[in-house]
Amino acid sequence: FAENFIQSRVNQGKGPVRIRMDLGQRGISDTTINIAIEEADPDWRALAREQRQKKFGTATPSDFKEKARQMRFLQYRGFEQDHIQSAF
Numbered sequence: 001f002a003e004n005f006i007q008s009r010v011n012q013g014k015g016p017v018r019i020r021m022d023l024g025q026r027g028i029s030d031t032t033i034n035i036a037i038e039e040a041d042p043d044w045r046a047l048a049r050e051q052r053q054k055k056f057g058t059a060t061p062s063d064f065k066e067k068a069r070q071m072r073f074l075q076y077r078g079f080e081q082d083h084i085q086s087a088f
Contacts, residue, residue, distance in 0.1 A: 018078020
């Protein structure tokens with residue numbers, strides 16, 4: 001179940017933090033979650049970059065306010081800080 005769930009969420013553009021939270025809410029143990037995420041091993045940085053470009057386009061934000069907005073979007077999607085930084 002966990003492996004299929006992770007693949008489904010990755011296909012939706014969700015990050016590891018969000019996926020861990022969703023699996024935990026479904027009663028899956030932390031150990032099982034960690035193993036399943038390690039085995040899935042998607043490229044989180046590339047996925048974060050993809051999601052940012054899909055939502056906001058390829059141009060990098062010109063001011064801090066816009067960059068902060070885009071960073072909040074990626075954080076909401078469940079990406080970790082280093083994944084978010086690499087998306088820019």
